[in-house]
Amino acid sequence: MNKRLSExxxxxxxxxxxxxxxxxxxxxxxxxxxxLWFLNALSKKYTTTLSYxxxxxxxxxxxxxANTPASTFDLKIEAYGFTLLRHKLAFSFSPILIDMTYxxxxxSDNGKSYNFRTEEMIRHISDQVSNEIKIIDISPKIITLIxxxxxxxxxxxxxxxxxxxxxxxxxxxxxxxxxxxxxxxGPSLILDTLKYLKTEAKNYYDVNSSIKESVNILSPKKxxxxxxxxxxxxxxxxxxxxxxxxxxxxxxxxxxxxxxxFPSEVTVSFMVGLSSYxxxxxxxxxxxxxxxxxxxxxxxxxxxxELTPQNIQNLRVTPEEVEFLIETN
Numbered sequence: 001m002n003k004r005l006s007e008x009x010x011x012x013x014x015x016x017x018x019x020x021x022x023x024x025x026x027x028x029x030x031x032x033x034x035x036l037w038f039l040n041a042l043s044k045k046y047t048t049t050l051s052y053x054x055x056x057x058x059x060x061x062x063x064x065x066a067n068t069p070a071s072t073f074d075l076k077i078e079a080y081g082f083t084l085l086r087h088k089l090a091f092s093f094s095p096i097l098i099d100m101t102y103x104x105x106x107x108s109d110n111g112k113s114y115n116f117r118t119e120e121m122i123r124h125i126s127d128q129v130s131n132e133i134k135i136i137d138i139s140p141k142i143i144t145l146i147x148x149x150x151x152x153x154x155x156x157x158x159x160x161x162x163x164x165x166x167x168x169x170x171x172x173x174x175x176x177x178x179x180x181x182x183x184x185x186g187p188s189l190i191l192d193t194l195k196y197l198k199t200e201a202k203n204y205y206d207v208n209s210s211i212k213e214s215v216n217i218l219s220p221k222k223x224x225x226x227x228x229x230x231x232x233x234x235x236x237x238x239x240x241x242x243x244x245x246x247x248x249x250x251x252x253x254x255x256x257x258x259x260x261x262f263p264s265e266v267t268v269s270f271m272v273g274l275s276s277y278x279x280x281x282x283x284x285x286x287x288x289x290x291x292x293x294x295x296x297x298x299x300x301x302x303x304x305x306e307l308t309p310q311n312i313q314n315l316r317v318t319p320e321e322v323e324f325l326i327e328t329n
Contacts, residue, residue: 047136057100067144075125115143119137157198160202214231244280261289272311280312
């Protein structure tokens, strides 16, 4: 085998070719014959199948394509070799456009579902593919388009966020989104059960100041939004501890004059933002004890808080229970 290969390599070596011009003449003749054969082959007509992508456009007014029809058509075509070669070398084809409004206007189905035979659109498809190609057959034979009515409604947008604050930093107010509601348009089948939209998930770490940021809105498939972003506002500031003494009340009210509490006031301690520190007063809190469930062996009453200001953190009460004395007239 190695001897055979050596003989071939020696035969076509540059030195051999220079000495024997017949080899060069033979090679040129072979090349010309091959080209002529190739050109002759390309000048003949052939039949083959090409797969074309399909795009459905122009839906009827206020309607939406609810199903997923065939995304490709297999076209059995007849064309000259030159044309076929050119198409085969094109690795991607422009999609065939199917006008959905045209189909619905020329179809007598129930107004929601339309069936059309692809062979009836051969001329229309041929105009889009090439006038050099003759379409003999199309697969699939029948395409079904199912439409749903479009509706528009206002819907709330909720933030999907996770916040990790730096030490002693907290929310100083509620997280807000602007706008809080947007318009969404889509099939009634989807929107009738849709209660709200969420923003894309965001994580914030070691937060030590307020944040304002535009975030994307996540929308269901086959829907469109009036806007695709909202501004999220996360108010944050440094908190510090504050303590306030507040009086204790007795409930039910009918026992108020007969119960003496020891002590009669408690201390509430909490974390509050620096901007609100001076604004928090004893009047922002209400504390009471509930005498109703008391039994004969009970010696203390638990302190309950029924009113606190907004935007405070880590509320604590001292003492948590107080002693009481029942006065009888």
